Amino acid sequence: MNFEKHLKGQILMAIAYMIIGAAALIVLVTLLITGKLEGKLAGIFGGLTFGFLPLGIGLIIDYYRVKRNPDKWKKRLELNNEERNIFLRNKSAYEAFSLMMFLILGLWLVNMWVNISTSLLFPVLLGMTSISYFTILTINTKKY
Amino acid sequence: MKIENQIKQLREQNGYTQQDLAEKVTVSRQTIISLESGRYNPSIILAYKIARVFNLTIEGVFEFDKENRE
Numbered sequence: 001m002n003f004e005k006h007l008k009g010q011i012l013m014a015i016a017y018m019i020i021g022a023a024a025l026i027v028l029v030t031l032l033i034t035g036k037l038e039g040k041l042a043g044i045f046g047g048l049t050f051g052f053l054p055l056g057i058g059l060i061i062d063y064y065r066v067k068r069n070p071d072k073w074k075k076r077l078e079l080n081n082e083e084r085n086i087f088l089r090n091k092s093a094y095e096a097f098s099l100m101m102f103l104i105l106g107l108w109l110v111n112m113w114v115n116i117s118t119s120l121l122f123p124v125l126l127g128m129t130s131i132s133y134f135t136i137l138t139i140n141t142k143k144y
Numbered sequence: 145m146k147i148e149n150q151i152k153q154l155r156e157q158n159g160y161t162q163q164d165l166a167e168k169v170t171v172s173r174q175t176i177i178s179l180e181s182g183r184y185n186p187s188i189i190l191a192y193k194i195a196r197v198f199n200l201t202i203e204g205v206f207e208f209d210k211e212n213r214e
Contacts, residue, residue, distance in 0.1 A: 083187050084175040144184045 003074050007066060014059035021053030088140050095140075096133040103128060149206045152180040154198045169193040 028045040031037040066073040079085065104125070107116065155165050155176075162176045169190060178184035179194075186194070188202075195202045 078170060079172050082171050082175065083190055084171065084178060084184055087184075144178055 003070070003077060006077060007063065010059060010066075011063050014056045014063060016056075017052045017059065018056030021049055021051070021056055024048035025053060084144070088137060088144060091144075092133055092137040092140050095136045096129065099132050099136070100125070100129055103132075146182065147185050147206050147208055148182065149179065151176070151194060151205060154200070154205065155180075158198060160197075165194075165197065168197050 024045045028037070028042070028049055031041055031045065107121065107125075110116065151165075155162070160168075162173050162180075166173045166176045170193075171190065175184065179186060186206075191202050191206055195205045198205060
């Protein structure tokens with residue numbers, strides 16, 4: 001992968017995240033000042049602000065760290081795209097996906113008797129996906 | 145399917161460390177460890193790169209497990 005292209009992509013993404021975060025912050029503050037900040041709106045714009053703004057700032061900080069020591073980061077990028085690592089990521093993603101299918105099936109069956117709210121179900125599924133992926137990735141890294 | 149290889153023996157004969165070999169074929173040292181222990185089967189490109197380091201053909205470094213070959 002072209003290193004300069006990767007860096008350019010990262011800075012553009014960081015700027016985009018910061019714009020979304022800043023826009024959400026402006027809306028949040030405006031709603032707060034005008035007294036129109038309700039529960040749902042606070043959740044949406046608060047989430048967008050505190051999700052995107054730190055992410056954008058973090059990526060900008062990372063960008064300048066990479067700029068200071070490009071050789072180290074070039075090597076890291078090369079290793080990230082190394083065939084064994086790609087193999088491990090692909091295999092782990094496939095296995096985590098298969099596991100999630102069984103989990104969804106299980107939750108669907110449970111839902112027949114116990115009503116699970118979707119606002120609880122989606123974050124749980126999202127969390128379980130990440131946990132299962134990283135657990136399987138750790139196991140596969142040791143295995144292969 | 146298991147592929148046996150002579151990487152460790154060839155590396156030691158040529159006086160390379162795992163890190164040296166990893167740098168020559170642009171992979172991580174961990175990949176060389178996995179290859180030597182037979183836990184990971186390389187792609188044809190990586191197998192070719194490794195064989196070239198030792199001035200051998202792919203068959204000179206890698207061999208299919210006899211049970212699977214038959």
